[in-house]
Amino acid sequence: MQGLPQSVSIMPHKQPTIHVVRPGLFTTIQDLGRFGYQRFGVSVSGAMDPWALTVGNRLLGNPDRAAGLEVTIQGPELLFEEALSIAITGADLNPTSNGAALPMWTVVRMPAGSRLEFGLRRQGTRAYLTVAGGIDGPLMLGSRSTHARSGLGGLTGRALRKWDRLNAGPARVADNTCVGRTLPEAQRPRYPSTARIRVIPGPQADRFTDDALEILASQPYRLASESDRMGYRLQGLALPHRTSADIVSDAVSAGNIQVPADRQPILLMADCQTTGGYAKLATMIAADRALAAQLSPGDRLSFVVVTHETASTLLRSVHAELDRLLPPHRA
Amino acid sequence: MGNHYRSDISPTDGPASMKQPETALPRIVPLSESALTIEFGETIDPRTNESVLAFATAVEQAGLQGFLEVVPTYRSATVYFDPFGADVSTMTEHFRALMTVTNTTPLRPPTTHTIPVWYGGSAGPDLGDVAKRAALTPEQVATLHASVIYRVYMLGFSPGFPYLGTVPDRIATPRLPTPRKQVAAGSVGIAGTQTGIYPHASPGGWRIIGRTPVPLFSLTRPAPFLLAPGDLVHFVPIGEIEFHALFENHT
Numbered sequence: 151m152q153g154l155p156q157s158v159s160i161m162p163h164k165q166p167t168i169h170v171v172r173p174g175l176f177t178t179i180q181d182l183g184r185f186g187y188q189r190f191g192v193s194v195s196g197a198m199d200p201w202a203l204t205v206g207n208r209l210l211g212n213p214d215r216a217a218g219l220e221v222t223i224q225g226p227e228l229l230f231e232e233a234l235s236i237a238i239t240g241a242d243l244n245p246t247s248n249g250a251a252l253p254m255w256t257v258v259r260m261p262a263g264s265r266l267e268f269g270l271r272r273q274g275t276r277a278y279l280t281v282a283g284g285i286d287g288p289l290m291l292g293s294r295s296t297h298a299r300s301g302l303g304g305l306t307g308r309a310l311r312k313w314d315r316l317n318a319g320p321a322r323v324a325d326n327t328c329v330g331r332t333l334p335e336a337q338r339p340r341y342p343s344t345a346r347i348r349v350i351p352g353p354q355a356d357r358f359t360d361d362a363l364e365i366l367a368s369q370p371y372r373l374a375s376e377s378d379r380m381g382y383r384l385q386g387l388a389l390p391h392r393t394s395a396d397i398v399s400d401a402v403s404a405g406n407i408q409v410p411a412d413r414q415p416i417l418l419m420a421d422c423q424t425t426g427g428y429a430k431l432a433t434m435i436a437a438d439r440a441l442a443a444q445l446s447p448g449d450r451l452s453f454v455v456v457t458h459e460t461a462s463t464l465l466r467s468v469h470a471e472l473d474r475l476l477p478p479h480r481a
Numbered sequence: 482m483g484n485h486y487r488s489d490i491s492p493t494d495g496p497a498s499m500k501q502p503e504t505a506l507p508r509i510v511p512l513s514e515s516a517l518t519i520e521f522g523e524t525i526d527p528r529t530n531e532s533v534l535a536f537a538t539a540v541e542q543a544g545l546q547g548f549l550e551v552v553p554t555y556r557s558a559t560v561y562f563d564p565f566g567a568d569v570s571t572m573t574e575h576f577r578a579l580m581t582v583t584n585t586t587p588l589r590p591p592t593t594h595t596i597p598v599w600y601g602g603s604a605g606p607d608l609g610d611v612a613k614r615a616a617l618t619p620e621q622v623a624t625l626h627a628s629v630i631y632r633v634y635m636l637g638f639s640p641g642f643p644y645l646g647t648v649p650d651r652i653a654t655p656r657l658p659t660p661r662k663q664v665a666a667g668s669v670g671i672a673g674t675q676t677g678i679y680p681h682a683s684p685g686g687w688r689i690i691g692r693t694p695v696p697l698f699s700l701t702r703p704a705p706f707l708l709a710p711g712d713l714v715h716f717v718p719i720g721e722i723e724f725h726a727l728f729e730n731h732t
Contacts, residue, residue, distance in 0.1 A: 185549055185550060185561070186549070186550050187550075187640070188550055188552045188561070189537075189550065189551065189552045189553060189635075189636065189709075189710060190636050190640060190641055190698075190705075190706045190709075191636040191637045191638060191639055191640050191641055191642050192640045290700065291700075291705070299639070299683075300639050300640050300681065300683075301681065302640065350511065350513075350514075352512075353510040353511070353512055353518050353520075398523060398524065398525055398555050398556050399554060399555060399635070399637065399644070400518060400520075400554040400555065400556065400557045400559065401512065401516075401518060401552040401554055401557070401559035402512075403512060403513055403516055403559075403561075405513050406512065406513070423637060423638055423639075424552060424636075424637050425552075425554055425635060425637030425638070426637075430512075433511075433512065433513050435514065436513065436514050436515065436564070458511055458514070461514050462514050462564065462569070465514050465564055466564075466565070469565065
């Protein structure tokens with residue numbers, strides 16, 4: 151399939167089109183999330199691994215708030231109608247273009263008519279496909295992030311389907327100047343199947359027995375199959391409450407570890423509701439969110455308790471390091 | 482840095498309080514690196530919720546550096562902020578100051594919404610069960626449910642879902658043992674002493690007694706959400722024909 155010849159193009163900046171040949175297991179449009187409406191019950195959603203999405207956007211010269219595709223385990227097959235610069239970050243799902251392997255964490259140019267496919271998963275769970283100019287689409291309550299449960303954002307609030315068409319937005323920089331830009335090998339994360347996840351004590355830690363945090367940190371928890379973008383159900387040692395698991399519902403956010411009456415923890419993730427009624431024992435630190443996002447059912451989480459101060463320091467250093475490697479582009 | 486289990490981060494607390502989280506209310510507890518929850522009570526009651534709303538309003542108006550949003554709930558307010566743009570200790574000090582003035586902060590008068598509800602029939606599949614448990618007729622349950630002015634304590638669960646309280650004790654009914662796979666948009670349900678409205682078709686475990694034709698959430702309106710925390714809701718029983726007429730009006 152060929153794009154229109156330049157000479158008949160009426161609009162000088164026709165937005166490059168990407169055709170969805172196969173949608174993959176669960177591919178959604180995500181940006182950094184929908185803020186400002188949690189008081190109305192609107193989930194933040196956004197990329198499960200915001201770090202990987204941000205790296206892709208910065209490699210391409212996009213602003214951090216540009217949307218990309220979050221590709222889960224089994225990737226889509228996409229056809230690029232026009233030439234377009236892209237970067238694939240996060241999980242290595244063996245991306246290829248017309249049969250040739252594509253490098254991860256690197257800007258590559260997809261020629262007009264070329265095809266992007268994903269193969270067998272090598273490591274990680276969620277890959278991010280970012281494109282020069284970002285994936286375009288209507289802003290819904292300030293964000294393009296898909297929240298499938300409430301049908302908000304993305305493509306009418308749902309995952310990609312066969313025959314969908316995506317458009318890239320207008321690129322900020324001449325769209326082939328970034329080709330070859332790459333995240334240095336040493337800076338690329340490895341995604342082990344047992345992740346060391348640091349937590350701070352949660353707002354209701356005092357609703358649990360004194361040793362509950364020590365129990366949480368004493369043995370790895372297994373990620374159960376009923377886990378998704380909303381939350382991870384974890385299986386391991388029971389976490390005992392002092393009296394009851396239930397609290398008067400209050401605000402919850404991604405990273406919170408809540409424990410219902412069955413004493414098995416649930417780690418809330420990007421699509422979590424805005425409020426919840428279970429006691430929250432601990433909160434995963436923001437700096438470890440990327441690692442957790444790359445786990446699959448059957449993988450393990452090994453928890454370590456740190457102080458709030460440590461968590462803040464780590465978050466600052468992760469951001470400073472990213473800014474040093476790839477400075478943000480002001481929109 | 483010695484104590485790993487400290488769960489408050491007040492910079493003004495002395496060494497004696499370092500080992501234990503704050504217990505006196507209101508108290509400030511960290512929810513994450515970018516969120517603090519300020520708890521005003523442990524119960525569902527209008528006074529506590531009033532304090533929460535007054536505090537939330539004061540925080541919004543304070544223009545604090547790095548402030549992102551505040552989420553008022555039954556008994557606490559959670560403030561989200563930019564962890565790089567905000568200074569947590571300054572913010573905590575501000576909150577302490579605001580906590581003490583919230584009793585005197587004038588709130589805007591609450592908006593009262595009149596919401597028509599078709600009780601029973603195909604709109605309220607659980608009305609019969611609620612009536613049976615209360616030893617009332619379905620009509621009496623509807624009359625009782627519509628006899629109270631409800632307070633919107635908070636929104637949560639899904640976009641625009643209001644937690645309203647509290648229903649007359651007589652018709653307070655626990656959730657369904659097994660949630661329904663699909664509840665119609667506009668369905669009005671009871672869970673314990675709470676009542677609520679499902680803005681969208683979704684799974685749900687509340688006992689469904691009726692349905693409103695009024696949309697709670699619409700992106701085509703300038704204000705997408707009909708209800709806000711602190712608003713008041715008055716249900717008015719309508720019949721099936723009126724329901725359909727209003728429903729078509731709204732779509």
